[in-house]
Amino acid sequence: xxxxxxxxxxxxxxxxxxxxxxxxxxxxxxxxxxxxxxxxxxxxxxxxxxxxxxxxxxxxxxxxxxxxxxxxxxxxxxxxxxxxxxxxxxxxxxxxxxxxxxxxxxxxxxxxxxxxxxxxxxxxxxxxxxxxxxxxxxxxxxxxxxxxxxxxxxxxxxxxxxxxxxxxxxxxxxxxxxxxxxxxxxxxxxxxxxxxxxxxxxxxxxxxxxxxxxxxxxxxxxxxxxxxxxxxxxxxx
Amino acid sequence: xxxxxxxxxxxxxxxxxxxxxxxxxxxxxxxxxxxxxxxxxxxxxxxxxxxxxxxxxxxxxxxxxxxxxxxxxxxxxxxxxxxxxxxxxxxxxxxxxxxxxxxxxxxxxxxxxxxxxxxxxxxxxxxxxxxxxxxxxxxxxxxxxxxxxxxxxxxxxxxxxxxxxxxxxxxxxx
Numbered sequence: 067x068x069x070x071x072x073x074x075x076x077x078x079x080x081x082x083x084x085x086x087x088x089x090x091x092x093x094x095x096x097x098x099x100x101x102x103x104x105x106x107x108x109x110x111x112x113x114x115x116x117x118x119x120x121x122x123x124x125x126x127x128x129x130x131x132x133x134x135x136x137x138x139x140x141x142x143x144x145x146x147x148x149x150x151x152x153x154x155x156x157x158x159x160x161x162x163x164x165x166x167x168x169x170x171x172x173x174x175x176x177x178x179x180x181x182x183x184x185x186x187x188x189x190x191x192x193x194x195x196x197x198x199x200x201x202x203x204x205x206x207x208x209x210x211x212x213x214x215x216x217x218x219x220x221x222x223x224x225x226x227x228x229x230x231x232x233x234x235x236x237x238x239x240x241x242x243x244x245x246x247x248x249x250x251x252x253x254x255x256x257x258x259x260x261x262x263x264x265x266x267x268x269x270x271x272x273x274x275x276x277x278x279x280x281x282x283x284x285x286x287x288x289x290x291x292x293x294x295x296x297x298x299x300x301x302x303x
Numbered sequence: 304x305x306x307x308x309x310x311x312x313x314x315x316x317x318x319x320x321x322x323x324x325x326x327x328x329x330x331x332x333x334x335x336x337x338x339x340x341x342x343x344x345x346x347x348x349x350x351x352x353x354x355x356x357x358x359x360x361x362x363x364x365x366x367x368x369x370x371x372x373x374x375x376x377x378x379x380x381x382x383x384x385x386x387x388x389x390x391x392x393x394x395x396x397x398x399x400x401x402x403x404x405x406x407x408x409x410x411x412x413x414x415x416x417x418x419x420x421x422x423x424x425x426x427x428x429x430x431x432x433x434x435x436x437x438x439x440x441x442x443x444x445x446x447x448x449x450x451x452x453x454x455x456x457x458x459x460x461x462x463x464x465x466x467x468x469x470x471x472x473x474x475x476x477x
Contacts, residue, residue: 121475171475178468186461208329215323218315236364238419258366258412263474267467274463275401279432283405283425290421 098150101157104169106145106217121172128176132183135206142213167261174264239294240287250287253294314356314368321352342386349379366415373411377404395436402433 099110102120109127113120130137157165241252244262251269255262273280325348331337332344353376360368381400390396406429413422 121472125472168475171471175468175471175473175475178464178471180468182461182464182466182468184461185464189461205330205333208326208333211322211326211329213326215319215321215326218319218322221315236416238421258370260367263471263477267471271464271467272401272405276398279402280405283429286425286428287421290424 098148100151108144124172125176248288340386342382346379346382349375370408373408399433399436402429406430
């Protein structure tokens with residue numbers, strides 16, 4: 067019996083060894099993202115690699131432009147050298163639209179902060195100090211523009227996105243659901259297929275810049291347009 | 304492959320070409336082969352890009368792109384005007400430009416969908432106001448008003464932008 071058991075016990079030992087081995091480590095690689103891309107996917111790749119919120123990485127990269135144009139050069143080099151993620155995550159149409167919305171808000175919010183800080187520099191009188199961090203002007207910027215152009219031209223057309231073309235006629239209505247005051251911004255955002263929060267901020271900024279004159283247009287929209295028709299959904303009986 | 308995705312991709316190619324062209328012209332300027340100001344070159348590239356994209360995008364249900372391209376086109380014109388003429392009142396110039404650009408955006412939205420008369424009304428009103436702001440009728444009033452407000456809000460303007468930016472960033476997932 068012992069002799070017969072010997073090979074079995076060896077097999078058991080073999081499988082025990084396998085079980086006792088350490089779990090295989092999945093190597094994390096710094097690579098360009100395939101799904102979450104605004105320009106080249108460098109920030110999202112870095113965020114996934116470092117396990118940081120991608121929006122925060124994007125904000126930091128955008129604000130680093132205040133210290134000079136080095137970040138553009140580093141970004142382009144990373145975009146050219148890093149490999150592209152081989153298989154992207156499966157994303158539903160809803161996921162894609164939510165991701166786009168978040169990305170748009172990140173960029174828009176980042177740009178507002180960027181310009182706020184940029185004009186704030188001027189007020190505080192520290193604008194000249196940014197030149198310390200700048201690349202030599204006049205030559206590098208055209209090279210960056212050419213490199214970006216060549217990079218964008220070399221990107222192949224991806225074939226993964228599935229999105230229905232909604233070419234049906236849309237009408238402008240004041241929104242019932244997406245309303246903060248009178249529903250004009252929500253309706254406008256729905257009409258031009260963009261984010262209502264960003265539209266609200268833009269309209270407030272334009273109103274401030276035109277010293278309130280733009281508010282007349284807002285109220286004209288309020289008076290001259292209708293609310294969107296109520297949904298005709300009925301509960302099944 | 305769907306149509307809008309294909310269109311986005313072609314727009315990127317046009318952007319690539321314009322950036323390449325922009326870089327080459329700036330390098331030529333740097334080597335003194337051509338003698339144009341940066342504003343003229345940038346404005347011309349803006350015009351070129353916006354006209355091509357407008358032609359490609361019009362009537363393709365891409366209103367957000369149309370709006371962006373209209374703003375870019377008028378920014379290009381503003382840059383060319385600033386490069387070739389002396390603008391002695393920059394605050395008034397910004398004020399008039401914002402009104403004119405907003406009006407033009409509404410006019411483009413009306414041309415894209417002529418059933419929406421409200422865009423035509425708003426667009427024409429804004430362009431008329433922008434025109435009136437340059438004439439002598441209200442010029443003095445606008446100048447005084449803009450100077451007063453600008454002096455007051457000049458300090459707070461960056462803070463307002465930063466607060467708006469932070470609020471947009473924090474609300475990005477809502």
